[in-house]
Amino acid sequence: MDLTTATVLITGGAGLVGSHLAGMLHDAGATVRVADDLSKGERERVPDPVTFTKADLTDRDDVEQVITSDLDMVFHLAAYTDTNYDDDRKLFEENTEMTYNLLEAMRDADVEQFAFTSSSTVYGEAQRPTPEDYAPLEPISIYGSSKLADEGLISTYAHSYGIQSWVFRFANIVGPYQRGNVVPDFIEKLTDDPAELEILGDGRQEKSYMYVDECVSAIKYVVEHADEPLNIYNLGTKTTTSVTDIADIVSDELGVDPEYTYTGGERGWTGDVPKMRLSIEKLAALGWEPTLSSDEAVRNGTRDLIDEIVE
Numbered sequence: 001m002d003l004t005t006a007t008v009l010i011t012g013g014a015g016l017v018g019s020h021l022a023g024m025l026h027d028a029g030a031t032v033r034v035a036d037d038l039s040k041g042e043r044e045r046v047p048d049p050v051t052f053t054k055a056d057l058t059d060r061d062d063v064e065q066v067i068t069s070d071l072d073m074v075f076h077l078a079a080y081t082d083t084n085y086d087d088d089r090k091l092f093e094e095n096t097e098m099t100y101n102l103l104e105a106m107r108d109a110d111v112e113q114f115a116f117t118s119s120s121t122v123y124g125e126a127q128r129p130t131p132e133d134y135a136p137l138e139p140i141s142i143y144g145s146s147k148l149a150d151e152g153l154i155s156t157y158a159h160s161y162g163i164q165s166w167v168f169r170f171a172n173i174v175g176p177y178q179r180g181n182v183v184p185d186f187i188e189k190l191t192d193d194p195a196e197l198e199i200l201g202d203g204r205q206e207k208s209y210m211y212v213d214e215c216v217s218a219i220k221y222v223v224e225h226a227d228e229p230l231n232i233y234n235l236g237t238k239t240t241t242s243v244t245d246i247a248d249i250v251s252d253e254l255g256v257d258p259e260y261t262y263t264g265g266e267r268g269w270t271g272d273v274p275k276m277r278l279s280i281e282k283l284a285a286l287g288w289e290p291t292l293s294s295d296e297a298v299r300n301g302t303r304d305l306i307d308e309i310v311e
Ligand SMILES: NC(=O)c1ccc[n+]([C@@H]2O[C@H](COP(=O)([O-])OP(=O)(O)OC[C@H]3O[C@@H](n4cnc5c(N)ncnc54)[C@H](O)[C@@H]3O)[C@@H](O)[C@H]2O)c1
Pocket: 011, 012, 013, 014, 015, 016, 017, 018, 035, 036, 037, 038, 039, 040, 041, 042, 055, 056, 057, 058, 076, 077, 078, 079, 080, 081, 094, 098, 117, 118, 119, 120, 170, 171, 172, 173, 174
């Protein structure tokens, strides 16, 4: 698939990753449209020349409006993304319904290429570094279960209905516009009280972080170079960063020296996977590798967010 001449729809294109993907693909020459219900994303993040439609993708009429036969490809990023949520049923139904609605509408409109943003959470507490062919997949959160259910639907449409698909299992992505996760959370807490920082869990949770610009360039590369009916790739960095390391980086960037207190326990919340690192050997074998370490990605994301939240 040559994305420099393609007409594509990005769902969730007003969010962190989607807005960056929209900008990058537009700059590369693609005709880009975005559909988002703005439940979490913001209209002004969608780059100007990109066509925007406000659409709730759990609504089949809204989906039919944005899936048109002139599309070459759909990038489905819209999701209920708060992993530390309080409404399991809404999360599961919303995520799986959107994916099902889109695939059905694509089949009707003869749109034959689909990319999907899955998550490391499909692996549950698997051994690390976790390769794409790791089995059995045993997610421990409803969010991870919803992503695995989505992957099941995509596999079916890829193998039975001819919709060629790319599934990206993300590590943690950091960058501007992010809210409701560890980096913006620490910035907000330390701006309120620079003397003390409460850290969920024991601070030793250790995960791999990837900077959003690298994430979207890896997506483009894989779509242009992997050509199976169903292509599954981990996207992440080779190293990890602990929660206490993140607190150190954020404190350093803010120029503060707080006392840390820990809520205790090995995980931040029920369903939190305490240690995550994805194997990115399959990605490297295809010819793409990240240039930033996990710590560098966290530092870049922290700088972006300090500019937004504090200044
Ligand atoms: N950021 C990460 O660390 C990470 C990690 C693993 C997987 N992912 C996946 O990558 C994708 C993008 O993540 P992100 O960090 O950019 O999230 P985000 O929350 O910034 O963006 C998601 C977008 O989807 C939109 N949306 C939600 N429900 C919708 C609906 N019913 N109809 C239309 N739009 C709707 C939101 O308004 C938002 O703009 C998601 O699928 C997410 O699950 C992200």
